[in-house]
Amino acid sequence: MTGFPSQQGLPGEAYRVLGQSLNLHRTAAAAVRLAVPALARTALLVLTFDHQAQWWTADGRADQRGHAVPAALPRWLQDRLADGDGIRVNPLPAGQRSLPGGRQHDGHGAVVRLSCSYQCQAVLVLLRDAGRPAFTEAERTLAAQFAVPVSRAVTAAMLYRDQAELAETLRTALQPAPLPTVAGVELAAAYRPAREAHRIGGDILHVEARPDGSALCALGDVCGKGVEAALAGGRLRRSLQTLSPVAQQPLDLLHLLNVTSFDTSAMDATQFATLLLGVVQMVPHGGVLLRLAAGGHPSPVVVRRTGRVEEPQLGGMMLGADRAATFTESVIWLASGDVCVLYTDGVIDAEGGPLGEAFGRQRLTAMLSDYAGQPAAVVAERIEQCTSDWLGGAEHDDIAVLVVRAP
Structure with missing residues (x-):
């Protein structure tokens, strides 16, 4: 040639x-x-x-x-x-x-x-x-x-x-949106999907400001992992945005979501979800009022400025299990410097450490007590860092954290 x-x-x-x-x-x-x-x-x-x-x-x-x-x-x-x-x-x-x-x-x-x-x-x-x-x-x-x-x-x-x-x-469509600014309320979040390379997960982290100065907060967990769970979580967030003007109170909104957004005859894993739904706002005499409704989700942790940890007992049924599901509600008042931490079970279920144990709620509350009085962003970052260190690179569930603080 x-x-x-x-x-x-x-x-x-x-x-x-x-x-x-x-x-x-x-x-x-x-x-x-x-x-x-x-x-x-x-x-x-x-x-x-x-x-x-x-x-x-x-x-x-x-x-x-x-x-x-x-x-x-x-x-x-x-x-x-x-x-x-x-x-x-x-x-x-x-x-x-x-x-x-x-x-x-x-x-x-x-x-x-x-x-x-x-x-x-x-x-x-x-x-x-x-x-x-x-x-x-x-x-x-x-x-x-x-x-x-x-x-x-x-x-x-x-x-x-x-x-x-x-x-x-x-x-871009499924990732949590940036947190809005809410007068008199300090907000911070951490989000780490199980499949970190995909950067999407089935945990729901959603905060939207309301015309009256309050904000609607949602933190939840769709059963399953990966793209299917992320899509199910995205649908639930869109339903939440659509229905929130109809039902102003968290408990009413949970019931409405359960009836309209889930098919109780379906057996897919992503048919089920746990959810904490809250309305947060500054109160005139100082501090922050947080009204929470729960559907089968881990209860939040309240850390007073003094370091005292309180664990409100919220339970209720998960969404998608029954059209006539029972949900619970609680009102939390935060004085200046107090924080309320909402988290998904990926935080406490993170397995690692020297013995391959779950991180657990006890370690979480102990760590939060050490960071009493710190800004919300510091608390959220510290939770993410501690769970990451505990995991040591091991596989994990979706992790989402929302910190509400009275500044």
């Missing part, structure tokens, strides 16, 4: 190099670099998808990339991109032609139609300068062989890109 050096073994090298990344830019840039000088003096890869075009060039001296709309591409490229599907190698006659990015090329070459099976049109243009030998039959065969790993790598990179964008959209 004659013409350009480094032709021997090009397809195998392409499989090796292009299989190392699922990043579209790195994959495309590597493809054009591999083609130079093995097949051409200048290589150009053009992809069109989603009403846009992207292109990459390499000529052995510098790499370029760019974006455009397909209609802005040179006409000869538009024609080649629209020319059917499947891998084909077509000659490019000698002449001067425009390239994307405003460059000009005087010479000849070949256009390799790529077979990208994922919603895109793609061509690899192999350009040689005037006076260089034309593509031989063997070189056209080599170009077609080279197009196979390029097509597969580009398809995989585009599929991965779309999946990553979808996952990020899902994460």
